[in-house]
Amino acid sequence: MTNDPPTTDRNEAIVDRAREVIPGGAQTGLRAQAYDTGDVAFESASGATLTTVTGERYTDYHLGFGPIVLGHAHDAVDEAARGAIDDGVLFGAGTAPLEVEVAERLVDLLPSVEMVNFCNSGSEATYHAIRLARAATGNEKVLKFEGCYHGWHDYVDVSVYPPADRVGERYPESDGMLSAAVENTLVAPFNDPEAVEEIFREHGDDLAAVILEPIPHSVGCLLPQTAFLETLREVTEDNDVPLIFDEVISGFRHSPRGVQGEVGVTPDLTCVAKALGNGYPVAAVGGRADLLAQAGGDNESGVVISGTYSGNLPGLAAARETIDTVVDEDVQGYLTDLGDRYREGLSDLLKDRGVDGRVVGHRSIFSVQFGVRGDPRDYEDVVGLDEERFRAFASGMRERGHFFTPNPYKRHHLSAAHDETHLESYLDDADAVLAEL
Ligand SMILES: Cc1ncc(COP(=O)(O)O)c(C=O)c1O
Structure with missing residues (x-):
C-alpha cells in the first residue's frame, strides 16, 4: 500500500x-x-x-x-451487538441477563473482581473507583504516578505528560481544572518503592486511594518491577487504602485475567474498558464486594454510581462476545x-x-x-x-x-x-x- x-x-x-x-x-x-x-x-x-x-x-x-x-x-462481535439492537438497546430499569452474564465473566476472570458496575468509558470507571475509595476511607487524597493516564477528569489528569522541566511537580494537564482536586492528587515516580513509602509516611492517614496503570502504556511501556508492585500492595494494605489497577488498556488486550493475573498482585479495585468491547462503548469498575456494595443504591446513604447508558445492551453484547473470543481462541x-x-x-x-x-x-x-x-x-x-x-x-x-x-x-x-x-x-x-x- x-x-x-x-x-x-x-x-x-x-x-x-x-x-x-x-x-x-x-x-x-x-x-x-x-x-x-x-x-x-x-x-x-x-x-x-x-x-x-x-x-x-x-x-x-x-x-x-x-x-x-x-x-x-469483527463479524461475531458486530453480530452480537446487532442482536442486542434488535431487542432494544436500553431498558434503564432493573437488570438484564446480559448484564449478569458479563459481570459473571469479569468476576470469574479478573482476580480482584467480586462485584461489578458497568459504565461507558475508562474515565467514568476511574472516577467511580476513586469515589468508592474515598467513601470507604473517608479520605480525599489520591496517589498516582507520573506518566500514567487515567482519563480526563480533574482527579487524575495530573502529571501524565509533564514537560521535562516540570517532572517531579504536580502538573495539571488541562486548563479549567478544579485546584482543590489537583491539590488532592499526589504524584510519585513509577517503579520507586521508596518514594511511595515516603508519601505514605507523610500522608498515609489522608490517602483515599493509590491508582496506577500496572503497565503504564500511556508513555509506551514501563514494565513494573516486582518489588514496586509488592510494596504498593503492602503499604496500601497496612494503611487500609484501596489499591486501584487501571487496566483500561491492558485488560482483555494483554490477558483476560489482566496484568494482575500475570504479576500475582491483586488490587482492591480494577477498571476495564477499551478491549473489553472491541470498540463498543463499554467499561466497568470492579473489585472487593465490600467496596462495590457501597453503591447498592438504597438512596439514603452510600455511593452514587449512575449513568443513563451504563449497561447499554449492544455494549454488553459486544463485551460478552469479545471476552469469549479472547479466551476461547x-x-x-x-x-x-x-x-x-x-x-x-x-x-x-x-x-x-x-x-x-x-x-x-x-x-x-x-x-x-x-x-x-x-x-x-x-x-x-x-x-x-x-x-x-x-x-x-x-x-x-x-x-x-x-x-x-x-x-x-x-x-x-x-x-x-x-x-x-x-x-x-x-x-x-x-x-x-x-x-x-
Ligand atoms: C489507562 C487508561 N485509563 C483510562 C483511560 C480513559 O478512558 P476513556 O478514554 O475511555 O475515558 C484511558 C484512555 O486512553 C487509558 O489509556
Whole structure:
C-alpha cells in the first residue's frame, strides 16, 4: 500500500466543514494530531485496515487508541451487538441477563473482581473507583504516578505528560481544572518503592486511594518491577487504602485475567474498558464486594454510581462476545508471539542501521522511541525522547501505508486481524524509512 498525503477535494471539504463546527476539527486534541501535515477524514475500517474518505488504505496500528483487539468490524462481535439492537438497546430499569452474564465473566476472570458496575468509558470507571475509595476511607487524597493516564477528569489528569522541566511537580494537564482536586492528587515516580513509602509516611492517614496503570502504556511501556508492585500492595494494605489497577488498556488486550493475573498482585479495585468491547462503548469498575456494595443504591446513604447508558445492551453484547473470543481462541498467545516478532524485527533494524533508539512493549503493544536507550523505569526515562525523529518515522511509514499516531509517547497496537504479511511489510518499510531518517 502506498499513499500520497490526503489532499483531495473530498477530504478537504469534510475537514474544512469539521473545523467550522467541531473545535480543532476533531473530537479530541489527540485525534487532531493524527496527521502532522493536515487533518484527515476516515470512512471505514475492516480487519487491520483503515480507509480514508478518499480511498487511501492503511494497515492500522492505532486501533482507536487500543480497543480493537480482534480487528475492526469483527463479524461475531458486530453480530452480537446487532442482536442486542434488535431487542432494544436500553431498558434503564432493573437488570438484564446480559448484564449478569458479563459481570459473571469479569468476576470469574479478573482476580480482584467480586462485584461489578458497568459504565461507558475508562474515565467514568476511574472516577467511580476513586469515589468508592474515598467513601470507604473517608479520605480525599489520591496517589498516582507520573506518566500514567487515567482519563480526563480533574482527579487524575495530573502529571501524565509533564514537560521535562516540570517532572517531579504536580502538573495539571488541562486548563479549567478544579485546584482543590489537583491539590488532592499526589504524584510519585513509577517503579520507586521508596518514594511511595515516603508519601505514605507523610500522608498515609489522608490517602483515599493509590491508582496506577500496572503497565503504564500511556508513555509506551514501563514494565513494573516486582518489588514496586509488592510494596504498593503492602503499604496500601497496612494503611487500609484501596489499591486501584487501571487496566483500561491492558485488560482483555494483554490477558483476560489482566496484568494482575500475570504479576500475582491483586488490587482492591480494577477498571476495564477499551478491549473489553472491541470498540463498543463499554467499561466497568470492579473489585472487593465490600467496596462495590457501597453503591447498592438504597438512596439514603452510600455511593452514587449512575449513568443513563451504563449497561447499554449492544455494549454488553459486544463485551460478552469479545471476552469469549479472547479466551476461547487464545488471542493473547497469538498476539504475544506476533508482538515479539515486531519488537525483535524493529530492534534489529535499529541496530543494523545504527539508529539511536529502543523498542519497548509488552504482548500486543510496542513503541519505538528515538534518542533514548535502555529499559525505561519511569517517566523521566521517557521524557527526553526525540519527538521530531519519531514524527518523521510516522510520516514515512504513513506514506507507505502504515498508520499509527505521530504522538511519540503513544504506542502501536496489534489485533487478531494482523498477521505475517503485515509484519513483513511493516519491517520492510521501516527499514526503508529508517535508512532515510
Ligand atoms: C489507562 C487508561 N485509563 C483510562 C483511560 C480513559 O478512558 P476513556 O478514554 O475511555 O475515558 C484511558 C484512555 O486512553 C487509558 O489509556
